Amino acid sequence: MAERPSAAQEALSKVEDQLSCLVCLEPYTNPRLLSCFHVYCQHCLEDIVAHNRQGQLECPKCRRPTPLPPTGVSGLQAAFNIHHLFDIQETLKKVKEPQKLACEKCVKTTRKATSFCRQCTKFICEKCTDMHKEWEEFEGHEVVTIEKVEGDLIRLVSPKKMSPRCPKHDENMKLFCEPCGELICIHCTVQIHKDHKYCVIADTFESHKKEILDSLGPVEKQLEATDTALVNLDGRHAEIIEHGGKLATNIHSKFDEIRRALDAREGELMAELEGHTQQKLKSLSAQREEVEILQTQRSSCLHFVRESIRTGSPGDVLKMKQGVVKQVRELVDTFDPNTLEPRETTNTCFVPSAQLVKDCKEFGTIVLCCVNIPQKAIAGQKVTAYCQFLSPKNSAPPEAKLISKITDKATKCVVKERGKGEYEISYQLTVGGASELIVRVGGEEVAGSPFPVAVKTPIDKLGTVIKTINDLKRPRGVALNQAGEIIVAEQGAGIVSIFSPTGDKLRTLDTRGTAVGEMNGPCGVAVDGDDNILVVDNGNHRLLKFSRGGDLIAAGSHGNGPGQLNNPIGVCVNSVNGKVFVVDRGAHCLHIFNSDLTFSSKFGSKGSGNGQFNYPWDVASDRSGCVYVVDYHNHRVQVFTPDGGYLAQFGKYSSGNEALYVPVSICVDSDDLVYVGEYGNNRVSVLAYEVFLKSFGSYGSGPGQFNSPDGIAVDQCGVVYVSDRYNNRVQIFS
Structure with a gap:
């Protein structure tokens, strides 16, 4: 029996999965962020733009277009949180074989490492561990054993938060220009950004961090909505399959009575039913793909922004802030809630033909029946519902009755044909209460019947x-x-x-x-x-x-x-x-x-x-x-x-x-x-x-x-x- 992989090996596998570009399937090289928050190698994105006839950049995963800056792909936001994952990967490789792990603090010795210092980001031996406990220089350092590192390395490896340097003056950029939304150095304040409002990065970071996180609120809600929509779509998928199965059973039971004469016709009806069902399932599958795209865009957005804030330096975060907030808003603004509602319903039913013997060659009809029922009514007022056959051939007119769930009494419904397979069902209740409208075609209840109707009595x-x-x-x-x-x-x-x-x-x-x-x-x-x-x-x-x-x-x-x-x-x-x-x-x-x-x-x-x-x-x-x-x-x-x-x-x-x-x-x-x-x-x-x-x-x-x-x-x-x-x-x- 193969040995179970260690916690470090499992963690390494998970990290490496996140470090592979989905285009070249190799570790990221200069990773760049798209507007949909998916990340790819810079050279992979440049190839995509080069092979696009219009020179556009479209995400290979979700197909969302990303506007290119004047400098091309190189001008896209750098996915600096990926570099932290590479640091974790390197450390995990060391932890895989702790018996070979030497102290990284000792210069002339090869003592075996027994612990890990989170602040030093180095593996240390017992002697260095004691020094961490005793020396004032190491006060506040978090030192954990190799065993704990193996189980919780991803959390323990601290990101390297480096101060970026100004490309014009080769100075650390410790200031943030509010109007421009850029990191600047002290020399920039008297030249390019003269008279601009600026502040120290450390002083303004928290407020800008909060603004970025606050912008994620609508995305979280949209992600919840897509999660719910996918559940509803899967539920509707199952309903259509189950409903189709019930109709198939009904068809079989009807045809069993006159099996020899109707075998051929039964096959035709089953094929018709299968066609309707598959068409609906195909439509639902396409809609599900759309919702999955919305979901993955918003998941990527939340993951990238939060990880960037968690792992990046204040300068990195502020440098990306303006572009990211804009991308987040664009993502929120392009969200269409109508995409989430299932477009298909179980509006098919099987209606057996009335003349079984006389016309057995055309026995039975697959009917797609749409019923529009007002779910609320006022006692004493006339209410009108509509029933439409999308496949009206050989269909009998519907029958309807309204039954009170309190009195159990039925109210007469008037059915009137309007032409083109559409019927008008009208009724009037004199008292209020919960009721149910039952609609039958050819003796069988249509999909969704009985329909709930809430009848309210006016206070007067x-x-x-x-x-x-x-x-x-x-x-x-x-x-x-x-x-x-x-x-x-x-x-x-x-x-x-x-x-x-x-x-x-x-x-x-x-x-x-x-x-x-x-x-x-x-x-x-x-x-x-x-x-x-x-x-x-x-x-x-x-x-x-x-x-x-x-x-x-x-x-x-x-x-x-x-x-x-x-x-x-x-x-x-x-x-x-x-x-x-x-x-x-x-x-x-x-x-x-x-x-x-x-x-x-x-x-x-x-x-x-x-x-x-x-x-x-x-x-x-x-x-x-x-x-x-x-x-x-x-x-x-x-x-x-x-x-x-x-x-x-x-x-x-x-x-x-x-x-x-x-x-x-x-x-x-x-x-x-x-x-x-x-x-x-x-x-x-x-x-x-x-x-x-x-x-x-x-x-x-x-x-x-x-x-x-x-x-x-x-x-x-x-x-x-x-x-x-x-x-x-x-x-x-x-």
């Missing part, structure tokens, strides 16, 4: 009961998870029930008891960003955290200490920082917990002043992270910053129908509209901050009436879920 029309979940036991808090499931705390039953969007019971968190993780009167519920369920257990005076499946993750405790609760009732998860806010009714305050339920802080005390409470009851958060608290006996809503700082209040000083009376529940929707459940008025009021918009509901047990609306949740379509405590139900409004 809100208040119609579209669904009721009955037979609950004193429901209190209500929340929605990312799948649209309805989570209800049944205080009377001591359980938390989870229902489907249509109101069918799916599962139950049933851990009744007083032990850790058990519940005794759950009141408030909320869902965090990971779909974990937070439950305020009023009877046990604690906060519980369960996974979506019902496994206990964390549990709080009862008491008066930090993070301990005394008669808690409401809970919410802050939309910005993910922290958990718990209303402690007994202590007239709110506790703030971190996402793992460790205590963060608390605010509030008993009273009627700003930031005080008289039995707070529920809490909610808006898009900016502001916190809204219903103040039961103060008949108001108070608004706080994400860390509990008082901002405002509303409701208490209103008059007439706009006045809040014993508010018990609150929710804020995605438009920052505030929904308040009022026990005193047995209604739900809707406000835009302190501006009253409307209310619905009254006391009673009929549809749309309440007997203590103790919990509210609102989905993305503006559908309102209200737990009707003493009527033992949850009513869903649109």
Whole structure:
């Protein structure tokens, strides 16, 4: 078995890979930088220009053109960071055989080297190592053993940062001319750069270094975008292959019924499908190559600039600064985000012919079907979608129906032919909520079907009961998870029930008891960003955290200490920082917990002043992270910053129908509209901050009436879920 290469050998191989020119495949000779941040030998670039009919310089790797300076290729920016790699290469060659490595400090002896001084960049023996420890001259030098050098040589070898010399005066260039963006010597200040603003390189280096690094910000974002685009393109590539496979299976199943008569036709259809699929894959491959080019340009940019700053002297960096920043800006300005979106879709489907026996020679059609569906709609307004066949031959007209995910009822869709394989699909929903549009052609659903449609009810029309979940036991808090499931705390039953969007019971968190993780009167519920369920257990005076499946993750405790609760009732998860806010009714305050339920802080005390409470009851958060608290006996809503700082209040000083009376529940929707459940008025009021918009509901047990609306949740379509405590139900409004 071959021996595993040493760390030094592996490092040497990696370094040498970076030292080979991609054109001549030899170690770099006078490396020069192109505008795309790729590096090549000067003589290789000169050959490229010489063989180009227009005398242009185009990168061999990414094909990006680089403008040539008046002096030609020799005037391009030198890739000085490459020289540091050559230094590393030479040192690595020595480390490969440490037993033959002699001390490079001793003059007349051949003592074996045992260590490496990073500042001296030399291998030294034990005696020289001791001198480094004792002599003041070597104070601050970093000396490491050969073993450590072998494992971390690339970091330990310091770049040689030489001061460049002025070509006109043969003096060290220690100054930087701001207007010209050039390094100059002291003699230049009284001749060529007289009256120019200049400064010492060491004094101005950090500010210019920051400017260079700041210019990389857009490139980093574009690199992230190209990374995401490549993932999306690969995903779409797989989708098209998978979709083509599904269609092929469908074709096979149809043809199996009449195999003998249709073998020839089946082959034609499979070839047609393969043609469409390969055409899409070819298009995607071409697009992927474009995005890879964008990616490699920006990767090269980031790598070169950062390495140049890290390894170059201030003078080197400032000398290159003007040109590099210009190149970076050109790279950023030429970025086209439209290149990142996949140009192909899985818009093919197989449509079997209606007349199988009569016309078996032309049985079946490969249909490319494009469906344009408005994903948002307003209840009561007509909506029009379009379906177009790109291969309309022998295609039957589409069939469509819209199904509400809440009521499970279908809405009739009108399909109208517009000619040239295009059809108009129109529908009108009278109530809001998430729905799905199903489009079929020849009995088969088209690609992408069912299509999601979010139907929103205007606020002035809100208040119609579209669904009721009955037979609950004193429901209190209500929340929605990312799948649209309805989570209800049944205080009377001591359980938390989870229902489907249509109101069918799916599962139950049933851990009744007083032990850790058990519940005794759950009141408030909320869902965090990971779909974990937070439950305020009023009877046990604690906060519980369960996974979506019902496994206990964390549990709080009862008491008066930090993070301990005394008669808690409401809970919410802050939309910005993910922290958990718990209303402690007994202590007239709110506790703030971190996402793992460790205590963060608390605010509030008993009273009627700003930031005080008289039995707070529920809490909610808006898009900016502001916190809204219903103040039961103060008949108001108070608004706080994400860390509990008082901002405002509303409701208490209103008059007439706009006045809040014993508010018990609150929710804020995605438009920052505030929904308040009022026990005193047995209604739900809707406000835009302190501006009253409307209310619905009254006391009673009929549809749309309440007997203590103790919990509210609102989905993305503006559908309102209200737990009707003493009527033992949850009513869903649109």
